[in-house]
Amino acid sequence: xxxxxxQMIEHVLSLIRKxxxxxxxxxxxxxxxxxxxxxxxxxxxxxxxLTRMRIPPGKVQPKHMDTVALMFATAQRVGKPRx
Amino acid sequence: xxxxxxxxxxxxxxxxxxxGDRPFVTAWIDEDERETVSFAEFRERARSQAKVLREHxxxxxxxxxxxxxxxxxxxxTFIAAMMLGAVPTFLAYPNFKVEASKYRSGLAGVTANLEAxxxxxxxxxxxxxxxxxxxxxxxxxxRAVDNPGSPADDEPSHLEIPAExxxxxxxxxxxxxxxxGVALTHTAVLRQLEHLAHALKIDGAADRxxxxxxxxxxxxxIACFMLPMVCHMPVVMQSPLDWVMHPETMLQVISEYRCTLxxxxxxxxxxxxxxxxxxxxxxxxxxxxxxxxxxxxxVRSSSMLEFHNAFSAIGLKNGVLQSSYAMAENVFAVTQxxxxxxxxxxxxxxDAQRFRSTHQIVPVAKDxxxxxxxxxxxxxxxxxxxxxxxxxxxxxSLAPGHVxxxxxxxxxxxxxxxxxxxxTAHAIIDGWYHTGDLGFFLEDELYVIGRxxxxxxxxxxxxxxxxxxxxVASHPAIHDGRSVAIGVYNPDxxxxxxxVVAEVERQELLANAQxxxxxxxxxxxxxxxxxxxxxxxxxxxxxxxxxxxKAARPATRExxxxxxxxxxxxxxxxDS
Numbered sequence: 001x002x003x004x005x006x007q008m009i010e011h012v013l014s015l016i017r018k019x020x021x022x023x024x025x026x027x028x029x030x031x032x033x034x035x036x037x038x039x040x041x042x043x044x045x046x047x048x049x050l051t052r053m054r055i056p057p058g059k060v061q062p063k064h065m066d067t068v069a070l071m072f073a074t075a076q077r078v079g080k081p082r083x
Numbered sequence: 084x085x086x087x088x089x090x091x092x093x094x095x096x097x098x099x100x101x102x103g104d105r106p107f108v109t110a111w112i113d114e115d116e117r118e119t120v121s122f123a124e125f126r127e128r129a130r131s132q133a134k135v136l137r138e139h140x141x142x143x144x145x146x147x148x149x150x151x152x153x154x155x156x157x158x159x160t161f162i163a164a165m166m167l168g169a170v171p172t173f174l175a176y177p178n179f180k181v182e183a184s185k186y187r188s189g190l191a192g193v194t195a196n197l198e199a200x201x202x203x204x205x206x207x208x209x210x211x212x213x214x215x216x217x218x219x220x221x222x223x224x225x226r227a228v229d230n231p232g233s234p235a236d237d238e239p240s241h242l243e244i245p246a247e248x249x250x251x252x253x254x255x256x257x258x259x260x261x262x263x264g265v266a267l268t269h270t271a272v273l274r275q276l277e278h279l280a281h282a283l284k285i286d287g288a289a290d291r292x293x294x295x296x297x298x299x300x301x302x303x304x305i306a307c308f309m310l311p312m313v314c315h316m317p318v319v320m321q322s323p324l325d326w327v328m329h330p331e332t333m334l335q336v337i338s339e340y341r342c343t344l345x346x347x348x349x350x351x352x353x354x355x356x357x358x359x360x361x362x363x364x365x366x367x368x369x370x371x372x373x374x375x376x377x378x379x380x381x382v383r384s385s386s387m388l389e390f391h392n393a394f395s396a397i398g399l400k401n402g403v404l405q406s407s408y409a410m411a412e413n414v415f416a417v418t419q420x421x422x423x424x425x426x427x428x429x430x431x432x433x434d435a436q437r438f439r440s441t442h443q444i445v446p447v448a449k450d451x452x453x454x455x456x457x458x459x460x461x462x463x464x465x466x467x468x469x470x471x472x473x474x475x476x477x478x479x480s481l482a483p484g485h486v487x488x489x490x491x492x493x494x495x496x497x498x499x500x501x502x503x504x505x506x507t508a509h510a511i512i513d514g515w516y517h518t519g520d521l522g523f524f525l526e527d528e529l530y531v532i533g534r535x536x537x538x539x540x541x542x543x544x545x546x547x548x549x550x551x552x553x554x555v556a557s558h559p560a561i562h563d564g565r566s567v568a569i570g571v572y573n574p575d576x577x578x579x580x581x582x583v584v585a586e587v588e589r590q591e592l593l594a595n596a597q598x599x600x601x602x603x604x605x606x607x608x609x610x611x612x613x614x615x616x617x618x619x620x621x622x623x624x625x626x627x628x629x630x631x632x633k634a635a636r637p638a639t640r641e642x643x644x645x646x647x648x649x650x651x652x653x654x655x656x657x658d659s
Contacts, residue, residue, distance in 0.1 A: 020597075031180045033604040036614035038350075038542065038576060040328045041358045057329035058112035058322075063179040065328075 001025060004050040008068045011046045015039055025069040030062050040065055047071050053079030088277040088313050093244040093269040095166055098126060101315040105288075109319040110155050111336055120155055122315065125162075128155075132163035136201065139225060143168030143242070145200035146252070148193070152176050152205060153298060153322040158308060160203050161298075165251065168244050172197065172252040172264065173299040178612030183211040185610045193262050194222050196502050197252065201225050246270045252501055253301055253411040255545060264501035265411045275305070275414035275495035276313045278464040282419040283344065283374060287315040290373075293342035294318055295326030295333065300544065302346045302379055305415035327542075331359040334367040334394075341371035348543025349380040350578035352404070356393035370398030374422050378407040379543040381531055384430050384458045386577045401425050408460035408531050412516055414495045417469065418529045420461030429459040429528055442486040444523055444530075459528040467493035470515060471524060483524045488535050490515040537636050539570040542578050546613065548636065554610045555585050560599045562586045565626050567639045573616070580616035583607075584643055586623050596620045619643065 005025055012023060016034055029035040035043070043065055048055055051072070059078040065071050091097040101107070103123030111117045120128070141147060147164040149171055151157035157173070164171035174193065177186050190212075194202060199222050204213070206227045213224060250272050252264040279285075292311050296303030311318040319340045326332060333355055336342065377387060387404045395401075402425040409416040420428040432454040434445040447454050463469050470480040471487040481487045492515050499507035510516055519536035522529055539546040551568035555561055565586035570579035583603070587593055600618045607615055627638035 030614075031608060032601075033180075033608035033614040037324070037327050038354065041330060044328050045358070045360065056113035056115065057325040057332055058116060060328060061179070061324065062328075 002072075005068055005072060007050060008043075008046060008071060012043070012068065015042055023068075026067050028066050029068075030066045037062060043071065047075050051075040051079055052082060054082050055079050088280055089273050091273060091313070092246050093248075094250055094272060094309065094313065095162070095244055097273070097313040098122070098162065101126075101312070105315060106317045107311070108155050108158060109317065109340070110153075111319055111321045111332070112325070113332075114335075118155060125155070125159060129159040129162040129166060132160050133166040136160075136163055136169070136203075136225075137167055139201060139223060141167055141169050141201055143244075144248070145169045146197040147171045148197065148199045148202040149173050150176060150190075150202060150204045150208065152207075153320065154205075156205070157298060161251070161308075162312075165244075166242065168242055168248065169200070170249045170251055170266075172254065173297075173304065174254065175297065175299050177209065177212045179209075180608045181612040182609035183209070186212050189262075193254075193264075196262070197264060198502070244269065246273075251304075253304060253414075254299060255301075255411045263503065263506055265497045266499060266501045267414055267497055271495045271497070272305075272309060272414050273313070274466060275416070276310055278466055278495070279306070279310060279416055279419070280314050282416075282464055283422060285310070285314045285316065287311075290314075290316050290343045291340060292316065292318040293333065293337050293340070293345040294320045295323050296346065296543075297323045300379075301409060301411040301415050302348075302543070305409075306346045306376075306378075330355045331363060334359060334364075334369065334397075337369055337372060338367040343371055343373045344376075345372070345374075346376045346378050346407075348540075348578070349377055349383055349386050350542055350576055352377060352386040352390040353575075353577035356390055364393070364397055367394075368398045369394050369403075370400065372399065372403050374405050375403055376405045376407050376419075378409050378416075380540050380578060381533060382406045382428070382458045382460060383577065384456055385574075387427070387458065402427050404428075406458060406460045408489075408520075408522075408529055410518060412497045412510070412518075413467070413491060413493060414497070416464055417467050417491050417493070418461040418463050420459060420528075428461060429526070430456060431459075431525060431530075432456050438486075444484040444486070444525060446525075457530045457532065459525075460522075460531050462528055464493075466495065467491060469524070469529060471522065472515075472517070481523075483526070486521055486523045486532065489518045489520045489522045489529070489531065491518060492516065537569075539568065539581060540579055541570070541581060541613070546581070546611075550611060551581065551583065551607060551613075551615070552634075554606050555583055555603055558585075558599065558603050558606065560587050560592045560595070561603070562588050562623060565623075565634060567626060567634050567636050568615075569636055569640045569643075571616070581613065582617045582619070582643075583615050584619045584621060584626060584639055586621050586626050588623070590622050593620060593622065619647075 053075055064074040101122035105122050106119050107122045107125045109119040147169050149160050161171045201223050203225050246269050249266050250269040252266050255263050255265055292307055294307035296307055298304050307318055319336050404427050405420045405422055406428040407416050408418040432447050432449050434447050435453050435455045437443050437445045470490040472490045473481050473487050520531055521533050521535050522531040537548050548568035552566045555566040556563050567584045569582050571582045573580045603618055627635045627642055629635040
């Protein structure tokens with residue numbers, strides 16, 4: 001796992017704030033109800049930070065953010081260099 | 084705007100009268116992608132779609148369900164159906180979290196109740212959501228009516244649409260289980276728009292709306308689609324999903340397009356400043372905005388203040404943040420705050436003790452310790468009346484400053500829930516619609532404080548607790564009928580969180596609480612597409628029952644707060 005993915009996992013855990021919960025790169029977050037749609041913006045902003053990319057809205061659906069692995073794949077697919 | 088909205092016989096006539104070269108809808112996807120259609124182009128597309136619908140047998144009076152992502156195409160399809168005298172309705176597009184079979188059964192229920200002739204879906208609509216299930220007998224599924232190649236047929240627009248015929252159906256809640264279709268006539272919609280345009284001093288040539296609101300919700304459909312269509316005013320729209328993932332885009336779109344009007348539920352007034360990096364704020368300019376209206380959740384002054392304090396440095400003027408009380412059953416607005424008042428909606432402070440003990444508002448000075456603050460939703464629109472009902476049901480409106488159920492009557496009120504005379508009889512009594520909301524009048528302004536009925540409002544969307552409880556109860560470890568879903572205000576989000584309390588069948592099951600909780604959480608997501616904040620599993624007989632033996636939500640809620648004081652749950656919908 002990359003250092004960025006590990007940082008994202010820690011970020012997700014800090015958002016969920018459930019003692020004892022562990023997640024990995026492939027844990028479903030949105031489709032399991034651990035994260036609601038209003039928390040997606042926090043994940044996108046973090047993803048933009050970690051990848052140093054701009055991720056345009058309109059190209060990303062919640063399903064593209066369901067796991068940490070998917071988030072980085074999504075950034076690769078639709079991310080653009082920062083202006 | 085020149086002239087009156089009610090000069091038009093129906094909504095299609097109003098669209099036909101719009102100047103063809105004026106931009107109507109801009110669909111904003113992102114910085115690099117957007118599409119604008121003029122009124123003429125919009126009419127043209129709708130006419131061509133009307134032709135396709137007619138070829139598939141859609142006639143006047145037929146119900147047409149539109150299940151498409153937020154798009155210009157969804158809007159033109161809606162109007163296409165109306166051009167034929169048919170009765171369209173938008174339903175929420177399937178959420179990927181919802182399990183296909185559950186989505187289908189919910190959809191089947193709605194199409195059956197509407198006896199829909201056609202369901203229109205987009206090309207990307209997931210196959211497994213429709214599968215092999217026949218929706219209801221005689222319902223046809225049409226994929227992508229968009230047919231730009233087909234020459235438009237002028238004929239449908241010449242169709243005579245009676246003013247008293249149904250224009251469309253609005254659904255009042257997001258979940259499908261208890262969907263109630265609010266049936267509205269052209270006349271009722273035009274009257275509402277007339278009152279609204281007047282109260283907001285709309286100028287179609289100068290105003291421009293910004294919207295991220297879903298079209299299946301009254302704010303999205305009436306304020307941000309029908310109002311601009313009838314007042315010949317441009318609207319810049321983005322999808323709710325795109326907005327919720329990038330709330331900053333609201334600032335970007337208003338700045339770029341110089342938008343003047345927008346509606347949002349209360350939580351958005353906190354969500355935008357909190358989720359837009361502070362270093363980005365100065366990129367934007369909100370000086371074009373003349374009214375940003377807080378609507379569809381109880382209005383909290385703390386949320387309004389947060390938005391104002393964040394953005395007054397980038398052009399947001401005093402008095403731009405306003406409020407309104409609206410519901411699908413009245414087409415849309417019942418009240419609107421006075422948009423000329425530079426200090427925004429009226430705000431009062433009241434004695435907390437008197438409020439809690441006698442449900443009475445006794446105004447106190449602003450800085451009184453422990454005083455409760457209430458923000459007005461404004462004055463009653465012309466053609467509308469409000470009564471504050473007493474529990475004794477005497478039919479006499481309570482005096483100003485007394486809290487009771489809000490009852491409304493007016494010239495844009497719905498005539499009933501489609502095909503549901505049983506629900507209608509409960510809702511409209513002696514001509515008054517019983518809203519289930521609690522509020523009071525003071526100095527001719529309405530203050531809405533919460534709900535009498537057990538409705539949850541999350542991010543401006545209505546949810547029925549029964550839908551959630553039914554799913555919880557289906558878990559084998561949970562005692563049937565012994566679960567309660569409640570809404571708990573989350574001050575960080577400015578909206579409600581959903582909290583579930585459920586009794587396990589046997590005490591020893593609590594040892595496995597973590598797994599049961601996870602399974603219930605998954606089932607709620609699969610069934611309804613929503614995430615609950617907390618699930619409390621309790622031993623048998625924990626939940627408070629009513630005299631009828633049913634789980635009593637308010638009493639259970641109180642017990643929960645008492646047992647979990649650390650879970651800082653504010654039990655009322657009030658700012659303090």
